[in-house]
Amino acid sequence: MENRKTQIIELALDLIREKGYVAFSYDDISKQLGVTKASIHYHFERKEDLAVAVTDRIHQTLKSLMQSVKNEDVPTEEKIKNLINKQLKLSGKGICPISSLQTDFESIPEVVQLRVRELSQFELTGWMELLGQAQVEGIVKSFVDIEALAYAVLSCIKGSLQYKRVLEKDITPQIMEQIVRMVKR
Amino acid sequence: MENRKTQIIELALDLIREKGYVAFSYDDISKQLGVTKASIHYHFERKEDLAVAVTDRIHQTLKSLMQSVKNEDVPTEEKIKNLINKQLKLSGKGICPISSLQTDFESIPEVVQLRVRELSQFELTGWMELLGQAQVEGIVKSFVDIEALAYAVLSCIKGSLQYKRVLEKDITPQIMEQIVRMVKR
DNA sequence: GTCTATACGTAGATAGAC
DNA sequence: GTCTATCTACGTATAGAC
Numbered sequence: 535m536e537n538r539k540t541q542i543i544e545l546a547l548d549l550i551r552e553k554g555y556v557a558f559s560y561d562d563i564s565k566q567l568g569v570t571k572a573s574i575h576y577h578f579e580r581k582e583d584l585a586v587a588v589t590d591r592i593h594q595t596l597k598s599l600m601q602s603v604k605n606e607d608v609p610t611e612e613k614i615k616n617l618i619n620k621q622l623k624l625s626g627k628g629i630c631p632i633s634s635l636q637t638d639f640e641s642i643p644e645v646v647q648l649r650v651r652e653l654s655q656f657e658l659t660g661w662m663e664l665l666g667q668a669q670v671e672g673i674v675k676s677f678v679d680i681e682a683l684a685y686a687v688l689s690c691i692k693g694s695l696q697y698k699r700v701l702e703k704d705i706t707p708q709i710m711e712q713i714v715r716m717v718k719r
Numbered sequence: 720m721e722n723r724k725t726q727i728i729e730l731a732l733d734l735i736r737e738k739g740y741v742a743f744s745y746d747d748i749s750k751q752l753g754v755t756k757a758s759i760h761y762h763f764e765r766k767e768d769l770a771v772a773v774t775d776r777i778h779q780t781l782k783s784l785m786q787s788v789k790n791e792d793v794p795t796e797e798k799i800k801n802l803i804n805k806q807l808k809l810s811g812k813g814i815c816p817i818s819s820l821q822t823d824f825e826s827i828p829e830v831v832q833l834r835v836r837e838l839s840q841f842e843l844t845g846w847m848e849l850l851g852q853a854q855v856e857g858i859v860k861s862f863v864d865i866e867a868l869a870y871a872v873l874s875c876i877k878g879s880l881q882y883k884r885v886l887e888k889d890i891t892p893q894i895m896e897q898i899v900r901m902v903k904r
Numbered sequence: 905g906t907c908t909a910t911a912c913g914t915a916g917a918t919a920g921a922c
Numbered sequence: 923g924t925c926t927a928t929c930t931a932c933g934t935a936t937a938g939a940c
Contacts, residue, residue: 572907581935633881637823639885678900686898689881694874697839701839716871719900755925757924760916766915
């Protein structure tokens with residue numbers, strides 16, 4: 535069953551968004567799937583193998599998401615708003631999975647650390663390209679440091695998800711507004 | 720030894736900044752202190768007791784830090800820069816401890832969840848006061864939503880620490896610049 | 905592929921001696 | 923206060939049957 539592998543990755547991703555790499559266990563997954571832990575180990579021998587599969591899945595999702603936004607036939611400003619919204623949805627019911635793995639950075643295996651680093655860089659670069667385009671079009675002022683702006687935009691997206699969960703208050707529309715203001719000046 | 724209690728809290732705080740609540744153990748602390756685990760349990764019977772002590776310590780530090788910034792005899796714009804810098808230093812060698820606890824939110828005991836929620840709100844309110852003052856003085860434009868701005872500023876501070884660790888690249892000066900730009904327009 | 909059984913380590917916690 | 927000893931639970935992982 536190649537589909538079981540996918541199910542496991544999907545569940546692991548959910549758990550990482552919910553409670554992080556360290557806190558989730560093969561037991562969590564096996565119970566939700568109605569099989570034994572040993573069965574999960576058949577598909578992913580070690581936990582780090584599963585984690586790598588999860589980062590690959592995130593990478594892939596992020597890639598197609600960024601592609602689709604860039605190919606949209608709308609003004610760059612709309613693209614930016616759309617990318618923010620799509621990234622917010624990536625968090626599912628929890629926080630951003632990349633943020634979660636970044637926070638657990640010192641506890642994750644080296645192979646996973648490498649993937650998380652690449653993933654973070656990839657996400658950042660994608661945003662820099664879009665914001666760079668906005669700068670060419672004059673939406674972003676010419677003196678603005680695009681790299682710093684990309685860091686800020688991503689930090690705001692991820693931060694809004696953290697605060698949403700902890701304060702039980704959805705301030706994403708306000709934050710979104712704030713990001714747009716940040717970009718347009 | 721009332722001092723031992725403080726040592727333990729300090730070490731636990733370091734460990735939370737480094738790898739989070741779930742990943743750190745009494746064994747980590749006891750080894751660094753050269754005593755046994757049982758000895759740590761004498762001072763803090765349960766792990767959640769220690770975690771509560773840590774959140775109290777953070778609250779206290781944050782409070783005095785914000786007080787001192789507000790009492791400085793410098794322009795509001797300088798106060799903002801100073802508070803950013805002081806908050807960045809709160810992370811020690813790891814990330815912001817509040818962020819770390821926020822990420823572990825679903826895995827921490829209820830008493831600790833409550834403290835983290837209060838702490839997050841306290842930090843946010845402190846920033847809103849300072850930014851509100853800046854708005855009165857015309858540094859922040861009158862149409863800007865101060866709450867959203869505070870979320871954004873905090874997200875950027877915490878985000879810069881995450882990226883610093885993962886990408887092994889210190890972009891805090893750039894981010895700082897970006898935050899100031901965000902505030903002044 | 906999934907099961908049972910099991911090994912091995914570690915984590916949080918307690919009892920009682922010193 | 924700190925120790926030794928010990929408990930119980932859980933997590934990761936493997937062996938071998940079905």
